[in-house]
Amino acid sequence: MSEAPTAYEHPLMKGYREQLSCGFPQVAEVFEDCMAEALSVLSREGIDAYLEYARFLCKMGRGVEPVLIFLEEWPTIATTLGESALPAISDFIRKMWKSPNGRAIVPFLQSLAATSRRLHSQEQMQDYMNLALAFMERTTGSIHGIHTTFASPGLPEFFTHSPYLLNQVSIAGLKNWVEYGIRNYGDHPERQQDYFSLQSADSRAMLQKERHGTLLVDNERKLDLYLRSLWQTDAHFVPYSLKFDELRKPIPYYDQLGIRLPDVYDDLILPSPPQGEGESDRLPAGEIVISGLDRYRAVLAHIVGHRRWTTAIFADNYSPFQRMAIEFFEDARVEALAMREYPGLRRLFIKLHPKPVEDACDPESTSCLRHRLAMLSRALLDPRHGYCDAQLLDFTQRFHDLMAQGESSTEAIASLALSYVAKTRRQSDQFAKVHFDNTEVDYRDDNRHLWRFHEQSDDEEMFDDHRKIELEEEELQGLPPRHYPEWDYNSQTYRPDWASVYEALHPKGNPAHIDQLLIKHAALAKRLKRMLDLLKPQDKVRIRYQEEGSELDLDVALRSLIDFKSGATPDPRINMSHKTSGRDIAVMLLLDLSESLNEKASGSDQTILELSQEAVSLLAWAVDKLGDPFAIGGFHSNTRHDVRYLHIKGYSEHWDDEVKGRLAAMEAAYSTRMGAAMRHAAHYLQAQKADKKLMLILTDGEPSDVDTKDERLLIEDARQAVKELDQKGIYTYCINLDPKADEYVADIFGKQYTVIDNIQRLPERLPQLFIALTK
Numbered sequence: 001m002s003e004a005p006t007a008y009e010h011p012l013m014k015g016y017r018e019q020l021s022c023g024f025p026q027v028a029e030v031f032e033d034c035m036a037e038a039l040s041v042l043s044r045e046g047i048d049a050y051l052e053y054a055r056f057l058c059k060m061g062r063g064v065e066p067v068l069i070f071l072e073e074w075p076t077i078a079t080t081l082g083e084s085a086l087p088a089i090s091d092f093i094r095k096m097w098k099s100p101n102g103r104a105i106v107p108f109l110q111s112l113a114a115t116s117r118r119l120h121s122q123e124q125m126q127d128y129m130n131l132a133l134a135f136m137e138r139t140t141g142s143i144h145g146i147h148t149t150f151a152s153p154g155l156p157e158f159f160t161h162s163p164y165l166l167n168q169v170s171i172a173g174l175k176n177w178v179e180y181g182i183r184n185y186g187d188h189p190e191r192q193q194d195y196f197s198l199q200s201a202d203s204r205a206m207l208q209k210e211r212h213g214t215l216l217v218d219n220e221r222k223l224d225l226y227l228r229s230l231w232q233t234d235a236h237f238v239p240y241s242l243k244f245d246e247l248r249k250p251i252p253y254y255d256q257l258g259i260r261l262p263d264v265y266d267d268l269i270l271p272s273p274p275q276g277e278g279e280s281d282r283l284p285a286g287e288i289v290i291s292g293l294d295r296y297r298a299v300l301a302h303i304v305g306h307r308r309w310t311t312a313i314f315a316d317n318y319s320p321f322q323r324m325a326i327e328f329f330e331d332a333r334v335e336a337l338a339m340r341e342y343p344g345l346r347r348l349f350i351k352l353h354p355k356p357v358e359d360a361c362d363p364e365s366t367s368c369l370r371h372r373l374a375m376l377s378r379a380l381l382d383p384r385h386g387y388c389d390a391q392l393l394d395f396t397q398r399f400h401d402l403m404a405q406g407e408s409s410t411e412a413i414a415s416l417a418l419s420y421v422a423k424t425r426r427q428s429d430q431f432a433k434v435h436f437d438n439t440e441v442d443y444r445d446d447n448r449h450l451w452r453f454h455e456q457s458d459d460e461e462m463f464d465d466h467r468k469i470e471l472e473e474e475e476l477q478g479l480p481p482r483h484y485p486e487w488d489y490n491s492q493t494y495r496p497d498w499a500s501v502y503e504a505l506h507p508k509g510n511p512a513h514i515d516q517l518l519i520k521h522a523a524l525a526k527r528l529k530r531m532l533d534l535l536k537p538q539d540k541v542r543i544r545y546q547e548e549g550s551e552l553d554l555d556v557a558l559r560s561l562i563d564f565k566s567g568a569t570p571d572p573r574i575n576m577s578h579k580t581s582g583r584d585i586a587v588m589l590l591l592d593l594s595e596s597l598n599e600k601a602s603g604s605d606q607t608i609l610e611l612s613q614e615a616v617s618l619l620a621w622a623v624d625k626l627g628d629p630f631a632i633g634g635f636h637s638n639t640r641h642d643v644r645y646l647h648i649k650g651y652s653e654h655w656d657d658e659v660k661g662r663l664a665a666m667e668a669a670y671s672t673r674m675g676a677a678m679r680h681a682a683h684y685l686q687a688q689k690a691d692k693k694l695m696l697i698l699t700d701g702e703p704s705d706v707d708t709k710d711e712r713l714l715i716e717d718a719r720q721a722v723k724e725l726d727q728k729g730i731y732t733y734c735i736n737l738d739p740k741a742d743e744y745v746a747d748i749f750g751k752q753y754t755v756i757d758n759i760q761r762l763p764e765r766l767p768q769l770f771i772a773l774t775k
Contacts, residue, residue: 013032013035016031016035016047016051017031019048019051019052019055020051020054020055020058021055021058022054022055022058022059022067023058024058024064024067024068026064026068026638026639026641026642027058027064027067027068027071029638029642030068030071030072030481030500030502030641030642031071033480033481033502034071034072034075034480034481036480037075037076037480037481038050038074038075040075040480041075041078041079042075042078042083043083045083046078046083049083049086050074050075050078050086053070053074053086053090054067054070054071054074056090057070060097062097062102062103062105062106065106066105066106066109068641069106069109069110069641070109072481072483072500072641073109073110073112073113073483073497074086075480076113076483076497077112077113077116080113080116080117080120081116081119081120081121081122081125082122084122085116085122085125088122088125088126088129089112089125089129092108092129092132092133093105093108093109095133095136096108096136099136099140099151100140100149100150100151101136101140101151101152101155102151103151103156104136104151104152104155104156104159107156107157107159107160108132108159110159110160110495110497110498111159111160111162111163111496113483113496113497114163114496114497115128115162115163115166117217118163118166118167118217119166119171119239119263120216120217120237120238120239121238121239121240121260123238123240123241124171124239124240124241124263127171127241128162128171128174131171131174131175131178132155132158132159135152135154135155135158135178135182136152136155138182138186139152139153139154139155139182139186139192140152153189153190153192153193154181154185154192154193154195154196154197155196157193157196157197158178158196160197160495161196161197161198161491161493162174163496164198164493165177165207168207168210168211169207169210169211170213170215170241170263170264171241171263172241172263172264173210173211173212173264174210176206176210177203177206177207177210180206181195181196181203181206184202197491198491212264212266213264213265213266213267213292214264214265214266214267214291214292214293214295214296215263215264216237216239216261216262216263216264216265216296217239217263219293219296220237222293223237223293223296223297223300224237226297226300227300227304230342231300231301231304231308233304233307233308235254235258235259236257236258236259237258237259237261238257238258238259238260238261239260239261239262239263240260240261240262240263241262241263250262251442251444251445251446252299252303252443252444252445252446253445253446253447253448253449254303254306254307254445254449255448255449259300259303261296261299264292265292265293265295265296266292267289267290267291267292268289268290268295268352269289290348290351290352294348295352295443297348298345298348298349298352298443299443299444299445301338301342301345301348302331302334302335302338302443302444302445303445304338305334305335305337305338306330306334306445306447306449306450307449308334308337309333309334309337309407309410310330310334310410310449310450311409311410311411312410312449312450312451312452313326313410313411313414313450313451313452314451314452314453315451315452315453316453321369321421321425321429322417322418322421323451324369324370324373325373325417325418325420325421326413326414326417326418326450327447327450328373328374328376328377328417329380329399329413329414329416329417329420330410330413330414330417330447330450331377331441331444331447332377332380332381332399333399333403333408333410333413335349335381336380336381336403337403337407346381349381349443350381350382352441352442352443353377353378353381353382353441353443354374354378354438354439354440354441355378355382355385355438356371356374356375356378356437356438356439357438358375358387358388358389360435360437360438361435363426363428364428365428365431365433366428366431366433366434366435367428367429367430367431367432367433367434367435368426368428368429368435369429369434370434370435370436370439371435371439372392372424373439374438374439374441375387375389375392376392376395376396376420377441379392379393379396380396380399380400391420391423391424395416395419395420395423398416399416402416410450481500481501481502482500482501482503482680482683483497483498483499483500483501484497484498484499484501484675484676484679484680485497485498485499486498486499486640486675486676486717487675487716487717487719487720487721488713489712489713489716489717489720498640499637499640499643499673499675499676500640500641500642500643501643501644501645501676501677501680502642502643502644502645503644503645503646503647503680504644504645504646504647505646505647505662506634506646506647506648506662506663506665506666507662507665508658508661508662508664508665509661509662509663509664509665510661510664511657511658511660511661511664513660513664514613514617514660514663514664515660517613517614517617517618518617518618518621520614521614521618521763524618524763524764525618525621528618528622528767528768528771529625531768531771542576542577543576543577544556544573544576545571545573545576546573546575546576546577547572547573547574547575548575549575549576549577550575550576550577551575551576551577552574552575552576553573553574553575553576556571556573556574556576557574559571560572560574584690584691584692585628585690585691585692585693585694585774586628586629586630586651586685586688586689586690586692586693586694587623587628587629587630587631587694587695587696587770587774588630588631588632588633588681588682588684588685588693588694588695588696589616589619589620589630589631589632589633589696589698590633590634590635590677590678590681590695590696590697590698591612591616591632591633591634591635591648591666591698592634592635592636592672592674592697592698592699592700592701593609593634593635593636593646593666593667593668593669594636594637594668594669594670594671594672594699594700594701595636595668595669595670595671596608596668596700596701597609597612597668597700598668601759601760602759603760604759604760606760608700608737608759609666609667609668611759611760611762611763612666612698612737612762613663613664613666614762614763615698615762615763615765615766615767616632616663616698616766617660617663618763618766618767619766619767619770620632620649620655620659620663621655622767622770622771623770624654624655626774628774629651629688629690630649630651631647631649631650631651631684631685632647632648632649632659632663633645633646633647633648633677633681633684634646634648634666635672635673635674635677635680635681636668636669636670636671636672637670637671637672637673637676637677637705638670638671638705638706639705639706639707640673640676640705640707643673643676643677643680644670645677645680645681647662648662648663648666649662649663650684651684651688671704671705671706672699672701672702672703672704672705672714673703673705673714674697674699674703674714674717674718674721674748675703675714675717675718675720675721678695678697678718678721678722678725678732679721679724679725681695682695682724682725682728682730685730686728686729686730692731692774693729693730693731694730694731694733694773694774695725695730695731695732695733696733696734696735696769696770696773697732697733697734697735698735698737698766699734699735699736699737699738700736700737700738701738701741702714702715702738702741702744702745703715703717703718703748715744715747715748716747718748719747719748722748722749722750722752731752732749732752733749733752733753733754733769733773734748734749734752734753734754735753735754735756735765735766735769736753736754736755736756737755737756737759737762738755739755739757741753741755742755754769
């Protein structure tokens with residue numbers, strides 16, 4: 001039975017609810033916020049597929065977790081991988097659902113967003129799912145060897161730790177690590193779990209062994225800055241794995257979706273050429289080391305050269321041999337232009353370009369066209385190539401003469417390439433046996449951008465323009481969720497994208513109620529005002545008793561004159577100077593709005609919520625008098641899927657009736673997932689330009705939530721959040737109203753806390769604590 005709609009609901013939203021047709025109340029609570037994000041990033045067809053698959057997960061019989069995770073995470077995943085990735089992911093989940101491995105669906109979905117950010121492309125995601133599918137099939141047990149009956153012990157652990165694993169190794173390294181675990185522990189469930197949860201020593205040792213090379217995902221920022229600074233362009237990088245296509249190794253290329261690059265490049269150690277052959281002779285024998293990052297730079301320089309100087313030409317009238325020759329010549333042209341702009345590229349290109357031996361190919365028995373073109377390519381690049389073939393020397397000179405006239409063009413270089421094919425053609429070029437040794441230039445792309453076709457064929461990629469859904473009548477309310485990691489103290493790792501935080505403006509109430517509270521505490525406000533006057537920044541503060549200063553300190557000067565005339569030694573410090581004094585502090589007040597605040601305070605007729613409201617009102621008034629930028633936010637949670645962050649006052653807002661109205665309407669409900677709320681509040685506090693940043697957390701109990709059985713889990717996560725904020729320069733301080741807080745609050749905040757046993761004194765103590773902390 002689905003939840004009843006609100007008093008007014010957008011017609012489109014009502015239709016989406018009916019299309020989803022999911023009766024879980026937890027889904028109803030977050031559905032509109034999830035749809036707001038989905039509508040902003042998905043096409044119309046993508047929305048239909050999103051709701052259809054969410055409906056399947058809802059009816060799947062695995063509880064509410066799968067559908068909640070999918071609704072929250074899929075728009076982000078679709079932005080990374082594309083909407084077209086959903087059918088393959090859906091097919092993989094169905095295979096797990098139909099096997100005994102249904103409980104692995106939740107960790108797979110939960111880690112999917114973080115995994116997709118590391119893999120970055122549908123091709124790599126497919127490799128990852130193929131790897132997981134093979135893992136599942138090989139480790140799922142059977143009683144009689146016919147039907148699978150026992151779930152894979154290590155599969156859920158593998159999915160849980162896959163984001164961390166992919167931060168350490170490439171997809172190929174992950175494949176080797178998984179293969180070792182299956183081969184050695186496939187028949188031992190407990191040791192298999194230890195291996196895939198990274199608990200065993202050999203698991204960590206094997207992971208360390210596979211950590212090699214330069215990962216693209218770890219260097220995207222550097223490479224993006226390289227493109228922007230040197231080539232005044234940018235691009236989206238799409239990684240692929242070199243180890244999953246054994247028959248045909250992928251080659252870098254670019255298209256409308258971005259530049260396709262290997263997910264990892266190892267450093268290269270190449271044999272050094274004989275002494276005297278150029279710059280390399282300064283290196284020790286046998287050691288030309290090219291870093292993985294330089295290999296990426298060489299690929300990008302070559303591809304950017306094509307993007308800048310190559311014009312596509314029609315391919316229909318050229319033979320395969322002619323097309324191959326044109327590609328080699330055009331590659332050489334764009335590299336010559338790139339080296340003209342940045343001469344240092346020549347050394348890098350020469351290091352990476354193979355140098356075929358001139359007589360290595362036998363033209364009587366082997367097709368030598370690739371060999372001849374590779375030698376020519378080397379000669380065009382390296383003035384000290386050392387080749388003696390007359391035709392090679394002739395076309396090398398013709399190429400340089402052509403380039404000396406300017407940039408040339410793709411059409412002109414194609415004409416030169418055709419002349420080369422005509423002059424050097426041999427009957428043996430048709431032989432099936434082709435000489436490939438030392439002819440592969442692996443930093444060059446596959447040149448698909450070079451060719452156009454009169455007729456559409458499989459060589460061309462067709463892309464449909466997806467249009468986003470636009471609501472014509474009005475915009476739907478709400479913001480998309482923000483996902484934050486959560487610390488798991490058991491494994492000492494983060495659970496990526498674990499908590500979903502939904503933010504909104506707090507509903508408004510009657511601002512006159514706050515004014516009445518301030519009148520009620522007028523005497524306290526008067527005392528606070530005297531304290532605040534001492535803290536208010538002064539434009540100038542006198543510094544007295546200076547031997548040198550900007551002006552005479554008359555009182556001290558007269559006293560010194562009297563001492564001098566009476567025969568005593570006068571005080572020479574008769575001057576004074578001034579300094580500017582000011583406060584540069586930004587404050588975030590984070591309020592715990594969990595259900596326990598509705599309880600009556602001990603010895604009082606008021607609830608803890610009402611006393612908190614009075615205290616916050618006085619504090620807000622005090623901070624406003626000081627002029628410090630401050631914000632107020634409240635939070636509560638109903639499982640990790642629904643952490644609510646309510647804006648009561650923003651930094652740009654004044655202490656006015658609008659803010660007072662929100663404060664007057666404060667309500668308490670649900671639980672206390674403190675770590676996620678602190679990370680989200682820090683997102684706003686960190687953006688403030690202030691010397692000191694203070695986050696005050698007002699709470700009446702320990703972090704907890706209904707979906708967490710381990711009492712220490714959220715305490716340890718909050719403790720980790722405090723460490724994270726400290727690294728960002730944010731000072732956290734907790735005001736705790738729980739008489740039993742000493743049992744846990746020091747674990748979270750260290751010495752940065754105060755426990756207020758007498759809650760009735762909260763309106764007095766809270767502003768005083770703030771003043772003490774900001775002196």
